[in-house]
Amino acid sequence: MDDHSTGKNINQKYTNTIPNEYYFNLYTQTFICLETAFENKKFQPYIYKHNIAGKMKWQLENDFKMISGYRCQKATIRFRGRNYIAWFAPKIPLPYGPWKLNGLPGLILEAYDDTKEVYFSANQITIPFDDTQEKLKKPTAVKEIAFKAFIEKRKQESENVIKSIQARLPKGSKTVSTNVERKGLELTYEWEKK
Template identity: 40%
Template structure:
């Protein structure tokens, strides 16, 4: 069985996670306190190049790809022949130890790594609170919720500006307003 889990900064008691189930070719993740999404594992079209650098004791190789509207650079270690990485970034011939988008709005790096590891922790499916409905939203459902949040923010900013006789703030396009989770 091929499963992976990545823990981000703890945002809820259950954590902010991306869990990849290789047998189902799907990833499961949560956003906010109550929103759980299931989607097919993304296929990222990485372009490998000859650039290398050191991260700790590992020589890492560079790859670049466009993924969901951003241009990413990833540094992966062939010495750790696992096709995984942080967040949803994966699919290279070695473990991704650093990755970032062109604007460095998204930046992932390892502070430390134990390879091979002596850790015997069992990684399990992303957990929801017991009182949470047993439904997983689609990626489109997540995008729709973002659109709804964006529209509410836009309307609220206009109403507040009108209430205080202020200039209506310039509305940014959605890609500037959200750092995507999808």
């Protein structure tokens, strides 16, 4: 989408090594996420919309460090089961960051969880940004789904894999069931809170 006053593109997009894409629309304050779920023995792309922008409750800390020549301030948040530490640059007054982390009064140049299992870092900052030939486009997929339904689909597929493995065990075999710990960036969801 273009900023009608300047004609410049004002959306952001993050892509990781898996074919997931996270696109943020500034006008609607909505994330449009492309992620995959295993279905019919292959990964299927799905789109879901996410309205978490502006709802992140960051705690600003009186701690600073230099990243890529910018004085960055520390902020912390508990989000989806992880404690994140982010370093943002107030001199770059854009409230964006990697993945779904956003809402600080400066661009997030580094973010990680307190276990360092998740780590994001800016490789290079170029200001002014040289115009590119490639325009950001919203991710597209065959199927659009509600966020909660997407998470439930992933959970159901995991359960189906376990059932499939159990069905192939020799007759008379016994299995011991344990809780499988959720992995990934999001460990808990709002609707799971008690």
